[in-house]
Amino acid sequence: MKLYKIIELMENWAPLHLQEEWDSSGLQIGDRNDEINGILIALDCESAVVKKASDLGCNLIINHHPLIFRPIPNIDFSTMLPRTIKEVIMSGINVYAAHTNLDMAPGGVNDAYAEAIGYDLPYILDDKGDGIGMGKFGEIEAIRAGELAKRVKERLGINFAILYQNPDKIINSIAVVGGGGSFMIDRCREIGVDALITSDIKYHEYRYALDMGLTLIDVGHYNSEYPVVQKIKDYLETALENKIPIEIYHEPDQRHVF
Incomplete structure (x- = not known):
C-alpha cells in the first residue's frame, strides 16, 4: 500500500488542522508514493527505533512526538537529531508524526x-x-x-x-x-x-x-502517552484489514526508583 493512503487514514482520524500552531505533525521524512511493507509505531523516533524498524523490515515509523520539531541549525552527524535523520534516510524509512492533533482528536x-x-x-x-x-x-x-x-x-x-x-x-x-x-x-x-x-x-x-x-x-510523560500507541495499532490494523504488518516499540524505562 502506498504511503499516502496510510497518511489519509491517519488524518481522517487526527486531521492536521487540529494541531497547535507551534506543532509539526505530518509527514516529516519520506516519499508519499513509497510502497509500505511494514509499520512500527512508537512515541519517539530515535536511533533505537530506527534500528528496530530496519530489523523488522518496516519502512514506516509513526510516532507521537515529532522527530523534527524546530528548525535545525546544522546537520552535524555527531549530534543526536541529525544522526537520527541520517539513519532514517540511509535505511529508506519514512517518518510520520501525529502529535497535538492526536491529543485533540x-x-x-x-x-x-x-x-x-x-x-x-x-x-x-x-x-x-x-x-x-x-x-x-x-x-x-x-x-x-x-x-x-x-x-x-x-x-x-x-x-x-x-x-x-x-x-x-x-x-x-x-x-x-x-x-x-x-x-x-x-x-x-x-x-x-x-x-x-x-x-x-x-x-x-x-x-x-x-x-x-x-x-x-x-506518572511521567512517556507513561501517560504510551497507551495511544496501541490505539494507533488497533485503528490501522482494522482500517488496513491486517494487510500490512504493524509492530509496537516500547522504550525501556531508564529511571530506577530505589
Whole structure:
C-alpha cells in the first residue's frame, strides 16, 4: 500500500488542522508514493527505533512526538537529531508524526490514557466542540488519593506515581491530560475536579495546585502517552484489514526508583 493512503487514514482520524500552531505533525521524512511493507509505531523516533524498524523490515515509523520539531541549525552527524535523520534516510524509512492533533482528536491520546487507568471519562477538559479538545474528566467512585495513585501505577504497569496531596483525601472526580498537563491546573479548579492525573509537574505548579486544594498525580510523560500507541495499532490494523504488518516499540524505562 502506498504511503499516502496510510497518511489519509491517519488524518481522517487526527486531521492536521487540529494541531497547535507551534506543532509539526505530518509527514516529516519520506516519499508519499513509497510502497509500505511494514509499520512500527512508537512515541519517539530515535536511533533505537530506527534500528528496530530496519530489523523488522518496516519502512514506516509513526510516532507521537515529532522527530523534527524546530528548525535545525546544522546537520552535524555527531549530534543526536541529525544522526537520527541520517539513519532514517540511509535505511529508506519514512517518518510520520501525529502529535497535538492526536491529543485533540476523539479516541486519541487522552481517551487512551483514561481507558488505560480504568476510567470512562465522558467530558472534554478543554472542549473545542464536535468531540474535539484536550484532556478528559468525569466523576469516579470515591477513592482515597493514595489508593488512586496506586491504582494508576498498577494499571499503567509502571514503577512510580507521584502524589502531590494528602493521601487520605477523598477523590470523587478526576481529569487526565496526556503529557505535560500543568497548563490545565486552572481549568481543573474552574470545573471543580478533585484530582488531575498528568506528568511533568514542576515545584511551583505543585505549590499552586496544593494551595487551591487540587490533587496532582504525576506518572511521567512517556507513561501517560504510551497507551495511544496501541490505539494507533488497533485503528490501522482494522482500517488496513491486517494487510500490512504493524509492530509496537516500547522504550525501556531508564529511571530506577530505589
